[in-house]
Amino acid sequence: MDQSLRTAARTGDIGELYSLIQRDGNVLRRIDEVEFVDTPLHIAADEGCVAFAMEIMNLKPSFAWKLNPQGLTPLHVAVKKGHKEMALSFLEIDKDLARVRGKNGETPLHFVSKVGNPDGLLDRFMEICPECIRDVTIKNRTALHIAVENNRLDVFRVLIRALTKKDYCREVVNRKDEDGNTALHIAAIHNQPEMLKLLLNCKADKHATNLVGSTALDVAQQHNNIESIIVLRGCFGPGVSNFKHKLEKQIINYVSKASLLVFHDLDDVSGDDRNALLVILGLLLATTYQATLSPPGGVWQGEINSKSEGSYDSTVPVPAPGTSVLDPLSFLLFYVPTFIVFIVTFFLTLALIKPYPHGFRTALEVLLAFVAISFDQSIFIIAPSYVEYIVINISSSIVFFLMVFMCIAYRVSKISVSIVGCRISLLVLLIISKNEIFVGAIQGLLLSLFLYDEFWKGSIVTIGCSMFLTITARVGGGSSLRYPIVLVGCWLFFNLCRFCIRRCFKWCNTVICRTFG
Template sequence: MDENLRKATRTGKVNELYRVIQSNGNVLRHFDEVEFIETPLHIAAEEGRIEFAMEMMNLKPSFARKLNHQGLSPLHIAVRKGHKEMALRFLEIGKHLVRVRGKKGKTPLHYLCKVGNQLGLLDTFLEASPDCIQDVTTENRTALHIAIQNNRLDVLQLLFRTLKRKDYYWEVVNRKDKDGNTALHIAAIHNQPKVLKLLLNCKADKHATNQVGLTALGVAQQHNNRENIAILKGCFIPVVSNFKRKLEKQVVKYVTKASLLIFQNMDNISADDRNALLVILGLLLTATYQATLSPPGGVRQGENTSKSKGSYDATVLGKSVMNPSNFLLFYIPTYLVFLVTLFLTLALLKTFPRDFRSALQVLLAFLAVSFDESICDLAPTTSTYTILNIFSGILFLLMVYMCIVCRVSKISVSIVGCWIFPSILYLCLGSEIDVGAGQGLLLFLILYDEFWKGTVLIVCYCLFVRVDAFFGARIDLYYFLDIVTLIGCWLFLSLARLCIMRCT
């Protein structure tokens, strides 16, 4: 490097830089010609010369991705040296710099996970490039591995906060390094009980084995860490735990196969084709929903709403005038079209931003509930109503499947379950208490790890379905049995889970 240029860089004098350029217009050219070299930007990052660094980035943006002889980019150096403002300015110019891989494949995020978040840069890094959390080193270690190895619990908590919003959450948490160790193994090796609890709460797979065939529990037993052994064993019977593990493995296996078969080509659709398909699917949803609002032939109406005139029959008002066979011939295909259209629409939303996608999923869930309620209310006989409930069940199972393959959120499945599942349970059980208990159990199985969301959903649901109580309807205690049982079951199961977690 030209000595005058080096001097200007170390002192951070921009005017001196331009004097050097005036004397030699090609003074910066040769840096691009060498693969690994210390550029003026590296020196400015090391010295903390922000103004000079920004000027250099303006002149030669390519320097930001250059690695020096130690395999470090300017952002790596800024993080290592603790120059917070320098690092932030780099990110303002190029968010992609967070993912520049240096020596041993380590990104600036990996360095931050190693040294800790004293500078408060981690939030900014994750906001600038949330997907950087997927990056691995040449040893196949993620940011989680590195943070645990260096006992950075504060870093881990921030990483999990970002990771929970991602569809690849489970894959990153259970990623194995070159030795086959997951983050859970690393925590067991380094005797970090708090981290073990955090990982288990975040769905870390305690049955995963490393290259020598040890689970995290096996590693803890090998190191004779009694506290870790107790945490990893938990309060569950081994036979039950193993059965649950095998069952989950089989479910994931077949669901993954089905997912690949259905969604493999769908995810590769171009943006223009995706938008066109969403428009077509939107029209189909509108058309099928319209069929429930304006059924062929209309609905039955009393000639007079007065019961004394003898023309009032509450059991048939609002029911379809079609005979049962014609009703089913028309509405079964309509329901099938709605199901397939809803299924494809939810699948095509995969590439949308997570928060926006979740909002759309909730809206579509309410649309599905409204469609189901509307079409069931039109059923002219009990038998047709029962047949339609089969399709209601299919709708719910479809939403569960979409949730398993990370195409819809849990809250969307819960919304559908809240409104559709009770009618199915009532047909099978016929008891208000049994329906409430079954509904509470179902919601707990779906939202067991999201207590507050589940509680808000249940309270809103209960207020909604019993809204007539606020308008003077004649009611008694039996009228509230189902929702009281639902709330009680939810709170009891949530409390039981909390106690089990505290015990472990």
């Protein structure tokens, strides 16, 4: 590189840059032809000359992707030197620069994981390009591995916070490096209890083994890291924990096989195909909902006028206004398939919107759940008698629970499933037993099992369901508060029991480790 150009880049002299270009129009082109070279952009990034760097980026965007002889891009250099403004300027121009792999396959995010989080740089990294957390080095190490190894708890917290909002959280957390070690293994080796807790809360598999067959707990015991041993032993003893792990593994295995019937290769659907499918599913939802509101033959509009109906028999009960004119058998033959189509379409829609941004997707999932509840309520109102409604609800609940198991394997939103499940299970349980205390207790148990790892979301669903049904009962002339009190009480009771058991076992493990450790 021309020494004058090097000096201009180091001092940030844009005027000198254009003077050199006027004397030699190919001065930047010759640099671009070299495969590995320190470009003026590398030098400007090293010195923190933002204005000069942006001018070079404007003239030669390709410089931002070039590696210097040390295997670093200009963004790598900016991060290494701690120039936050420079690094963010690169990312705002092209966010994919965060995923360029340099020496040892390390991306700029891996560099941040080494040097720390100066002035909140990592937070902006994750906002601009959250996908970069999935990138690995040539040793198959993620940013989590590197942050743990370098004892960067500040970085680690930001990475975990970003991961919890993504569907690939479990995949990244449990990624194994070339030695088969997950981030949990590395944290156990370096005795990082806080990082271990964050990983376990983020669905890290503590039963995963490395190439020599050791779990994270085995590694912690080999290094006699008492604090790590206490965290990894968790709330259950080894025997119970292993049984629980094997049981969960078998359930997930069988459920995953069942889910392949519907959700096979759904993640590989292109954006255009996904949009087309969503349009089709939207039409199916709208059509089935409209069919509910406008059944064949219409609905009863009011009492029959006996004067105009010569054959009217006063001994026959008059249907309530708004109910279907269909006879019970025809009603069931029409509405059972309609309900099945609606429920299956509902879950397929939830599955297809999974790649959407977290906040927007959650709002859509909740709205779809309320649409499903409205659909169910419409059938209740329009059913000729309570018997037909019971049959439809039993049919729909069977389909619902099958789809729930399939969606668990596919990791569809638990919040929307639990909202619809509250409605359907309430009605089914009331059919089985008229006892409100029994219904509230069973529902509280089901919710605690299904939302065991989402206490606050589960509390919102439980309280919201109770308030809704209480208001409905009041408006309808009822006054019983037994069901909502029991539902909320059981939800809190089961979660309190789980919390106490965890604390008890943790205390026991601490005592044992300190006594015999």
